[in-house]
Amino acid sequence: MPISPSSSAQAARQGVAQRLRELRADAGITGGELASRCGWTHSKSSRIENARTPPTPADIRAWCQACGADDQAPDIIAQSRNAESQYVEWRRRVKSGLKQLQHSYVPLFQSTSLFRVYSATLVPGLLQTEGYITGLMSSITDFREIPDDVTEAVAARLERSRILHEPGHRFVMLIEESALRHQIGDADAMAAQLGYLLTAGALPSVALGVIPASTPSRPIWPMETFHLYDDTLVSVELLSARVTVTQPSEIALYEKAFAGLRELAVFGADARALIVKAIEALG
Template structure:
């Protein structure tokens, strides 16, 4: 059975918890004794050791100090912060605005050689027009109940997507045919978006595959939207959060899934025919 998309984050939390438990036991302290030394309730110690509550950097430093393991603190703080970055709620990621969220990806995009993206419901961000992106980000702002800066965020998204024209990058994108029919924005915005797919899909560095609705005997069912950056990071987009996967075993699973999805897609003239069909259906 496929691993949960949040399992990397949980595994990282559990690793920190296990190390803290081992430090306590090496110090010869019980859960209650450590809690008393740290100045908190013993239930907090249990929650931390069972990876139910993530420890703050202050908690970790106090824990290590009470166990006379101060030299372990810096590494454990770093590991704990990394674990929490693997699973991040969208409300936390967008607290500084949707524009800031778009800008936060620029360095990652520039440092990635091979992008592999699968999307079952949306035009991938790298191929979005400003009108389509504005409608999508505005909807996100309403759903998350955050300030709506969709206009400037959409402009930032289009700006960062210029990476598809820069040398040194390749883009392999696979979408379901339904993406072409899920209308975001008004008629003109959707028509412009579909038209841009015809243009962007023809770029030398871009491979755009579309899995037809009529695919007989699918070898893999539709998956969650995910991005693979080279072979080192998978970013999965859930309704409430973004999950960043770094464990090699899980990355390999997503790469295998991507290859199966890619094998079902059509390309070139067949893909363009599906886009043209969707454009005609708008009229």
């Protein structure tokens, strides 16, 4: 089974749901009785208990009161807030535009020694060129209907990419060959991006691997884009949210996946040959 990109967040939510379910069971009341005491529907109780709907602080307080466990409400509310903080909705992060989002990563980047990135469809952000970023962020801005600060956001992303040239950092970037053929912006912008990969891949701090589309018998499936920051944090990018994974067992799972994907990739001259083919395909 593929790794669930929101597994850490969902596991945390399920922990909250389990505590509430145990409170109800210890109080000796049914879901219907609890719903009646709280003044909501039985289906709402069921959704909360099965972690399908995250409870609000008011829900938790009402639940605990109905179970005669008011003293446990503050702790469960704190647990619930921690669970929800693991699942950060993009619309909250980008509601004022994309520039602020770019700047928010700088402290994490500066504190990371080893960056490991896997991307199936896009060139990793640290290797993106101005035209490519502009095309990508323009599309995101239009799709999400957010304030247009693309020019400033592009400058911020380029600025943070200078970390490639700063001492004390190493980068292992793995991309699928399909990412070389997924055109962002016009043909000139894409050609410039692919050309830059030939240069950036030669930097002493960068190991750029390309997983050929012809790779047979994959022992591992393509998966969501993810970033490993040392061995302490994984950031997983979804359409609707960014999931932060901090649980050691799950970080280890992503490390195992990355190691398997790295075995499939080609580096050096073989990677450059695939990039050149993609450039030639642009015509």
